[in-house]
Amino acid sequence: MSEPRTALVTGASRGLGRATARALARHGVRVALTYRGGADGAVETVRTIEEEGGEAIALRLDIGDIAGFEQFAEEMTGALRTRWRADRLDVLVNNAGVGLFDTLEDVTPRRFDEIVGTNFRGTYFLIQALVPHLADGGRIVNVSTSLTRHVSPGTSVYAASKAAVEAFSLSLAEELGPRGIRVNSVAPGPSATDFNGGAMRDDPALRDALAQQTALGRVGSPDEIGDAIAALVSPDMRWVTAERLEVSGGALL
Numbered sequence: 001m002s003e004p005r006t007a008l009v010t011g012a013s014r015g016l017g018r019a020t021a022r023a024l025a026r027h028g029v030r031v032a033l034t035y036r037g038g039a040d041g042a043v044e045t046v047r048t049i050e051e052e053g054g055e056a057i058a059l060r061l062d063i064g065d066i067a068g069f070e071q072f073a074e075e076m077t078g079a080l081r082t083r084w085r086a087d088r089l090d091v092l093v094n095n096a097g098v099g100l101f102d103t104l105e106d107v108t109p110r111r112f113d114e115i116v117g118t119n120f121r122g123t124y125f126l127i128q129a130l131v132p133h134l135a136d137g138g139r140i141v142n143v144s145t146s147l148t149r150h151v152s153p154g155t156s157v158y159a160a161s162k163a164a165v166e167a168f169s170l171s172l173a174e175e176l177g178p179r180g181i182r183v184n185s186v187a188p189g190p191s192a193t194d195f196n197g198g199a200m201r202d203d204p205a206l207r208d209a210l211a212q213q214t215a216l217g218r219v220g221s222p223d224e225i226g227d228a229i230a231a232l233v234s235p236d237m238r239w240v241t242a243e244r245l246e247v248s249g250g251a252l253l
């Protein structure tokens with residue numbers, strides 16, 4: 001399996017997606033990254049990657065809008081061709097996602113549909129739209145959460161939407177194995193980003209409580225997730241597929 005040359009990272013206007021795009025670029029991968037509302041953040045991610053000596057382009061994508069995926073695939077392949085003369089994607093990182101921290105009595109059908117429609121349905125159909133453009137020997141990484149293994153209050157819908165992602169990742173590893181495509185999920189533990197209103201970054205009491213629940217004694221930084229994803233798609237991991245890699249510093253063991 002050769003070194004990956006091109007990647008698409010969804011939701012890279014900030015947070016774990018930005019860190020993943022940067023980590024891949026540091027490994028010499030040319031990165032197409034997506035944003036939904038955060039155009040300025042996406043520009044900032046591209047600028048940072050270029051300052052670090054890498055190459056990146058930003059494209060708009062709403063993974064809740066599956067009707068737009070065909071057009072997005074055309075835009076993406078056009079951009080890869082024009083910018084890098086590349087006709088295939090080597091790596092697809094499905095990182096874009098949204099959280100919900102409501103207990104049973106507060107979950108509304110609208111919020112349920114938004115979380116499941118983004119994290120599960122959107123991710124699934126984006127893969128369906130992009131797999132024809134993925135090189136044989138390519139890699140798919142689906143970002144899940146440590147919450148599929150342990151419980152935290154108010155996360156039933158969010159965790160279930162990510163458990164679905166882990167489940168279909170296994171099936172896709174089997175379906176796409178004949179093309180040499182590896183499919184794995186990465187399950188981050190609590191990480192300091194805007195996620196959940198920035199609580200893991202900005203609420204010292206919550207951060208301390210979560211830190212005490214990890215073997216390594218702190219919450220994770222975005223770079224620690226990005227570096228793990230970049231390592232997972234490297235040729236050194238060529239025999240690893242259908243795995244769930246938890247990157248949580250040993251949360252709630």
Ligand SMILES: NC(=O)c1ccc[n+]([C@@H]2O[C@H](COP(=O)([O-])OP(=O)(O)OC[C@H]3O[C@@H](n4cnc5c(N)ncnc54)[C@H](OP(=O)(O)O)[C@@H]3O)[C@@H](O)[C@H]2O)c1
Binds near residue numbers: 011015039098194196
């Ligand atoms: N941070 C954590 O503690 C943690 C732990 C476990 C798993 N995760 C997972 O890691 C992933 C990234 O989380 P994060 O912490 O980096 O979150 P974040 O800081 O809130 O960033 C979320 C990213 O997803 C994008 N996004 C949201 N909804 C989208 C949609 N419908 N279509 C396209 N893009 C969309 C956002 O784009 P715009 O800003 O452009 O709108 C943004 O780039 C998520 O899947 C999350 O579930 C996070």
